[in-house]
Amino acid sequence: MPARPYRCVYWSRQRIDGTPEQVATEIESILTAARRNNAQLGITGALAVGRGIFAQLLEGPRQAVETAFENIQRDERHGDVQVLAFGPAEQRAFPGWPMAYVEPSQIGSQPAASTSTAAVGSTHLEARRLLDIIDSLAVEPQPRRD
Amino acid sequence: MGSVHSIKLAGKPSVQSRERTPLRQVSSKLAAGLALSAFATFDSALAMVAPDGRILMTNPAFDQLFGDISAEDLPTQLQIESWQQAESAERIVPFPNGRSFKIKIMALPEGYFVCAGDITDQLAQAARDARLVRTDRLTELGNQRLLRERLQDLLESSPAVRNDCALLTVDLDRFKAVNDALGRNIGDALLCLVSKRIRSAVSGVDVVTRLYGDQFGIIQIGRPQPEAATILAKRLGDLLSRPYMLEGQLIDVTARVGIAPLAQAATDVDQVMKNADLALNRARQDQSKDYCVFESGMDETVKARRALETDLRRALALREFSLVYQPQFDLLTRRVTGFEALLRWNSPTRGMVSPLDFIPLAEETGIINPIGEWVLRTACRDAANWPADITVAVNISAVQFAHRTLATTVLSALSDIDLDPRRLELEITESVMLDARGTALGVLQRLRSTGVRVSLDDFGTGYSSLGYLRSFPFDKIKIDQSFVRGTLEDPGNRAIVRAIASLGQNLGMATVAEGVETAEHMERVAADGCTHVQGYLISRPIPPEQVAGFLAGNGAQKAACRDDPFLVA
Numbered sequence: 001m002p003a004r005p006y007r008c009v010y011w012s013r014q015r016i017d018g019t020p021e022q023v024a025t026e027i028e029s030i031l032t033a034a035r036r037n038n039a040q041l042g043i044t045g046a047l048a049v050g051r052g053i054f055a056q057l058l059e060g061p062r063q064a065v066e067t068a069f070e071n072i073q074r075d076e077r078h079g080d081v082q083v084l085a086f087g088p089a090e091q092r093a094f095p096g097w098p099m100a101y102v103e104p105s106q107i108g109s110q111p112a113a114s115t116s117t118a119a120v121g122s123t124h125l126e127a128r129r130l131l132d133i134i135d136s137l138a139v140e141p142q143p144r145r146d
Numbered sequence: 147m148g149s150v151h152s153i154k155l156a157g158k159p160s161v162q163s164r165e166r167t168p169l170r171q172v173s174s175k176l177a178a179g180l181a182l183s184a185f186a187t188f189d190s191a192l193a194m195v196a197p198d199g200r201i202l203m204t205n206p207a208f209d210q211l212f213g214d215i216s217a218e219d220l221p222t223q224l225q226i227e228s229w230q231q232a233e234s235a236e237r238i239v240p241f242p243n244g245r246s247f248k249i250k251i252m253a254l255p256e257g258y259f260v261c262a263g264d265i266t267d268q269l270a271q272a273a274r275d276a277r278l279v280r281t282d283r284l285t286e287l288g289n290q291r292l293l294r295e296r297l298q299d300l301l302e303s304s305p306a307v308r309n310d311c312a313l314l315t316v317d318l319d320r321f322k323a324v325n326d327a328l329g330r331n332i333g334d335a336l337l338c339l340v341s342k343r344i345r346s347a348v349s350g351v352d353v354v355t356r357l358y359g360d361q362f363g364i365i366q367i368g369r370p371q372p373e374a375a376t377i378l379a380k381r382l383g384d385l386l387s388r389p390y391m392l393e394g395q396l397i398d399v400t401a402r403v404g405i406a407p408l409a410q411a412a413t414d415v416d417q418v419m420k421n422a423d424l425a426l427n428r429a430r431q432d433q434s435k436d437y438c439v440f441e442s443g444m445d446e447t448v449k450a451r452r453a454l455e456t457d458l459r460r461a462l463a464l465r466e467f468s469l470v471y472q473p474q475f476d477l478l479t480r481r482v483t484g485f486e487a488l489l490r491w492n493s494p495t496r497g498m499v500s501p502l503d504f505i506p507l508a509e510e511t512g513i514i515n516p517i518g519e520w521v522l523r524t525a526c527r528d529a530a531n532w533p534a535d536i537t538v539a540v541n542i543s544a545v546q547f548a549h550r551t552l553a554t555t556v557l558s559a560l561s562d563i564d565l566d567p568r569r570l571e572l573e574i575t576e577s578v579m580l581d582a583r584g585t586a587l588g589v590l591q592r593l594r595s596t597g598v599r600v601s602l603d604d605f606g607t608g609y610s611s612l613g614y615l616r617s618f619p620f621d622k623i624k625i626d627q628s629f630v631r632g633t634l635e636d637p638g639n640r641a642i643v644r645a646i647a648s649l650g651q652n653l654g655m656a657t658v659a660e661g662v663e664t665a666e667h668m669e670r671v672a673a674d675g676c677t678h679v680q681g682y683l684i685s686r687p688i689p690p691e692q693v694a695g696f697l698a699g700n701g702a703q704k705a706a707c708r709d710d711p712f713l714v715a
Contacts, residue, residue, distance in 0.1 A: 006394070008391070010389075062394055065391070066391040066392060066393075069391045070339055070342075070390070070391065073343070073385070073388045073389070073390075074342070074343055074346040074385065076381070076384075076385070079384055079388075081388045081389060083389050083391075083396055086391065086394075086396050087394075
């Protein structure tokens with residue numbers, strides 16, 4: 001990308017009903033769709049899942065990030081979306097990852113999409129941050145859902 | 147066709163034209179020849195059909211149009227059978243090959259004369275035009291016309307169909323703010339994103355339209371109502387209120403939804419749309435929910451409010467308002483020092499109307515401004531007849547402060563009546579101080595510099611910000627009656643009264659305990675440090691003609707002769 005990439009970080013509440021296996025399947029399908037769409041849009045990023053929370057980082061050309069974000073907003077498998085950061089970034093944090101999957105196992109939550117091939121470890125700085133987001137949110141009381 | 151005189155006889159010659167310009171006589175043979183060559187060269191598709199439906203003769207244009215259809219199939223596809231009895235007819239006939247033809251037929255003494263044209267492209271263009279006038283250009287959703295037409299169709303359909311339909315109207319809080327702050331382009335782009343989110347939430351048969359501005363209309367079809375519409379409204383409330391990202395801006399708006407199930411409505415599109423709007427208005431007012439289902443009572447509530455508003459607008463001109471005065475008693479000097487003016491509305495049709503019922507409406511509609519001015523002038527005029535050391539207190543609403551002329555109105559009332567400004571006390575509530583631009587503070591300062599006194603009403607019930615006490619040198623703090631009446635049961639209330647009284651003492655402000663009803667109340671608030679009391683114990687509010695007698699020493703108890711159903715203080 002010639003211009004500076006835009007970066008968006010948000011978290012949301014997972015709203016997938018079902019057994020842990022069904023949830024894992026659903027997350028796997030989210031990742032597959034995200035990787036397919038993001039590759040077309042020139043977007044990279046990472047998704048962390050745990051304790052009923054999604055934390056996601058999207059980066060790429062501004063309009064592409066906005067398009068991807070809008071598609072994600074229309075997805076009813078999550079809700080209570082909170083944008084934590086949105087703006088230009090120095091460089092991509094996940095170059096080459098259409099959508100990296102951040103393993104939740106380190107934070108001791110329900111396993112999800114464990115067979116995912118594109119998982120990054122918690123040693124990655126931004127991946128660690130996404131996990132930190134989930135960590136810090138998980139101790140907060142659940143916001144009202146109606 | 148026995149005697150062919152003219153090729154015109156193939157058509158219908160008019161008697162008149164024959165009289166005016168006699169037709170040249172030609173031989174039958176020549177006429178037949180001319181008719182035939184005209185038939186052959188005419189650029190419309192023409193054919194002669196026998197009474198039994200067989201095609202007898204066609205011209206080249208006809209052959210070109212229908213050449214790829216076999217002679218056996220063609221009469222069926224032209225639907226010639228259905229014209230048997232017709233003298234002449236014109237039909238649009240769709241062919242199995244996907245094209246549409248306009249077929250014109252004229253009955254001849256034996257058989258038919260057929261003229262055909264391919265109007266497929268014309269029809270397609272008409273359909274495009276019809277779609278276009280029913281489409282919102284910005285969002286490519288339907289528009290109001292489409293919504294109204296579809297509603298009309300559904301209202302005319304069977305109860306089973308109609309009962310499973312609902313109209314939902316959606317609008318966005320804060321959309322205008324987005325438009326103002328970020329510009330129309332972003333506002334328009336936001337509306338497009340909202341449209342897409344709505345589309346993603348509805349089913350394929352539902353009708354989605356933009357009515358105007360940020361208002362959308364959805365007809366939900368084929369679902370049990372009002373349950374399905376409620377589920378959709380919740381989903382829309384969630385989806386549309388999620389953040390939007392546009393041009394590097396993060397935008398938050400809140401969607402509200404009004405629901406009008408078609409089953410409840412009259413068979414009238416306007417009524418359904420009005421019902422949905424009423425529900426939407428209710429959803430806007432009720433902050434706890436972002437949707438509302440129409441109920442028949444809503445219409446009546448709105449009608450009742452409108453009737454009240456009409457009466458209220460008339461009441462001033464018809465002199466239906468009056469003032470009553472409630473004395474304020476100085477605990478130190480043991481005498482009455484002033485009166486608070488209280489507004490009463492005696493409507494010939496409604497009877498006595500409580501200020502709690504009409505003041506909020508008067509404030510909302512702005513009628514409070516002329517009423518407030520009347521109260522001010524009347525109170526000043528009444529007070530001018532009282533002894534020179536007796537003050538009059540007038541309540542001024544926050545809405546009146548939004549009106550620029552308030553200071554002028556007060557000062558002109560004082561000078562017209564020649565009342566010493568120090569005898570006028572304006573009672574305001576904290577809401578007046580909430581205006582961010584500080585215009586109210588400026589008005590108060592200007593008035594106070596002329597000698598007008600200012601007191602803070604209902605202290606302790608609202609925000610009770612001590613900052614207000616610092617931002618303006620009030621002459622009096624009025625302690626809300628809920629703390630005064632409660633002193634017996636609740637030690638907490640007493641502590642609050644004591645704290646406010648001590649605060650007033652230290653700030654050099656008088657403190658009035660409102661709602662003092664018994665001698666015990668008075669003893670307590672006196673012990674707690676209040677400087678003044680107001681309430682039933684001293685007197686109920688009295689009409690102006692009784693003020694002189696009251697002050698002449700008839701005594702507090704004796705003056706309390708008039709029942710007042712709306713005692714405020």
